[in-house]
Amino acid sequence: MINTNKNTIKVESHSEKVSCNGEEGDLGHPKIYLVIDSKRGSVTCPYCGKLYKKKSN
Numbered sequence: 001m002i003n004t005n006k007n008t009i010k011v012e013s014h015s016e017k018v019s020c021n022g023e024e025g026d027l028g029h030p031k032i033y034l035v036i037d038s039k040r041g042s043v044t045c046p047y048c049g050k051l052y053k054k055k056s057n
């Protein structure tokens with residue numbers, strides 16, 4: 001899945017886990033928890049393709 005900037009969510013640099021439920025209401029998907037890859041500094045939701053990326057220091 002191709003990711004665009006609007007689907008990239010910056011998270012605090014100390015965060016190791018994030019949760020994703022897609023969108024609000026009926027447009028979303030089940031809430032899941034994702035672990036941020038320590039080498040890449042990011043993780044992609046397998047349901048909706050949102051990219052969670054650690055903020056640069």
